[in-house]
Amino acid sequence: MNDDSEQYPDADRDGPRHSSSARAQLPGHGMESESGPTPEVAYAVAMRHRPGRVFWISIVGVAAFTLWGALSPDGMATAMTAAMDVVAAKVGWVYLVLTLGCIGLLLYLGxxxxxRVRLGADDDRPEFSTWAWLTMILSAVMGIGLISYGVAEPISHFTTPPHGLADPGTTExxxxxxxxxxxxxxxxAWAVFGVFGLAIAYSTHRRGNTGLISPMLKPVFGKAMDGWLGNLIDILAVIATLFGTTTSLGLGASQITEGLNxxxxIxxxxxxxxxIILGITVVFTLSALSGVNRGIKFLSQTTAVLSIFLGLFVLVVGPTGFIGNLFFRSTGEYLNDFFKTSLLTPLMAGDVEWYQYWTYFMMAWWLSWGAFVGVFLAKISxxxxxxxxxxxxMGIPSLVFFIWFTIFGGTAIKIDMEGDGGIGKAAAADVNSAFFETLEHLPMAGxxxxxxxxxxxxxxxxxxDANTFVxxxxxxxxxxxxxxxxxxxxxxxxxxxxMVLFFAGGLAALQQAAMLSALPFAVIVGILGFCIVKTLHEDHDFDAYRKVRRKDLEELEARAEATIKKEI
Known part of the structure; x- marks a missing residue:
């Protein structure tokens, strides 16, 4: 076992010996044989009230980091800024190569x-409807980004086009x-989440493993994943998950205070x-205690309905024709320059700062969220x-985000093109003001x-809520x-x-923590992708999905002839 080598005599007795109908009601429960869960899963359930060394080391590490920020916020800010400058200048390109590789891997597997391989037993079917499943993916994963960056990023790039590819304020x-x-x-972004989610879903639902990252790396590291090396991998997953989520909490708090103001x-x-962070923390902790079906599922469907209403409202009352034309032209440009944009890196020292604030930060943010999102996706898939x-x-959420950014970002761009550029100026002063500044130019702003x-x-x-569970x-x-x-x-x-990171350096400190925690995880993602492919190729349950080649038929015929001769 990963944390405790001692035998737990009551594991079988206390494990989840539910009937098949009762097990079906446990959201995200791993594949179970007729005799019950695998020994690893049974042990984890039986020991769930007694977390092991991964829990305690993670708690101590996070507490020490938080104490550092509370006692010396300036020292923390200086150290993190220096570390981030080095990472961006030396190995920032790793984030780009890795995310592009994740897209290729998912296309190959999908x-x-x-x-056709099912994430579970061959006769398993999805627990949640497609609608509920998609709404949970969108809202629990990156929903807050729709408000935080839906206007702020497009209008920022409009006023200061990336890499000087266009003149500011033009249609180009x-x-x-x-x-x-x-x-x-x-x-x-979504490919990173997909690689993690697919690996964890296959590991838990098909192979009967626990939901940890370490068991999925056994094809490369073997039994070392059962010891301290495996613990280290899981601790890194915890740290990356925590800091990736605190960035979102900071964005959310900033957006809420801007709206209330x-x-x-206020x-x-x-x-x-x-x-606000304190109050919301109480709410999402209580929501996490209520479980996925009652908590996250309800919240996700509510946000989906409100988001659709708000998006359609802005599409109708805003510059509808401009939005439609901008969507198709921008999509064409995106597809045409896909590989060029995916591998665009800074060659001059002065360019690195832009990448730190946008491209590198975004890609690192998705990597830091990978374990959290992967576990959550596996649980609901x-x-x-x-x-x-x-x-x-990877497909549906990307399309939804494309449409949302075009509706709100395109509306803001059109308003600034015909006005005094007020939204762009507001975004430059505070990115959190861009969304609400746009709404004020439309009917029914209140x-x-x-x-x-x-x-x-x-x-x-x-x-x-989902992060707390993970x-x-x-x-x-x-x-x-x-x-x-x-x-x-x-x-x-x-x-x-x-709260401590926000106090130490505001949103910048949260972003730096996410970027730094993602760096060691980038290596893990690369190994994880290799392990997925290796495991699927070695799983003889999937031989039926192979295309029959002439070579296979010749080998089969040769074996048959050899068997006949032997019997004669």
């Missing part, structure tokens, strides 16, 4: 011979702005933001085929601003049923870490 700048927004929030006149101050999983995780605030809160809660699972030997006290600890620690 549309090759393994596309508008196209480039959406092209690079698609790059940051499209397949490159505009609608109700001061947009650090104290207010910290109070049992019974789906690999092809359906790839389409639902109502739509309130809806936007509600959306941010719900996205905030559903994302942090952190608890990763530090409870991979059981998909972590205990309530572990859930409570991670909910509180997530909120506390976000």
């Amino acid at each position: 549309f090759g011979r393994f596309g 700048a508008a196209v480039r702005a959406l092209q690079f927004s698609y790059f940051d929030w499209g397949p490159h 505009r609608v109700f006149g 001061p947009n101050e650090l104290f207010v933001q910290i109070i 049992k019974g789906r085929t690999i092809r359906g999983f790839v389409l639902g995780v 109502l739509t601003s309130v809806i936007a605030i509600i959306l941010v809160v719900l996205y905030f809660v559903s994302g942090a 952190l608890s699972m990763l530090t409870s030997r991979g059981t998909l049923e972590p205990s309530r006290w572990v859930l409570t600890v991670w909910g509180a620690l997530t909120g506390t870490t976000a």
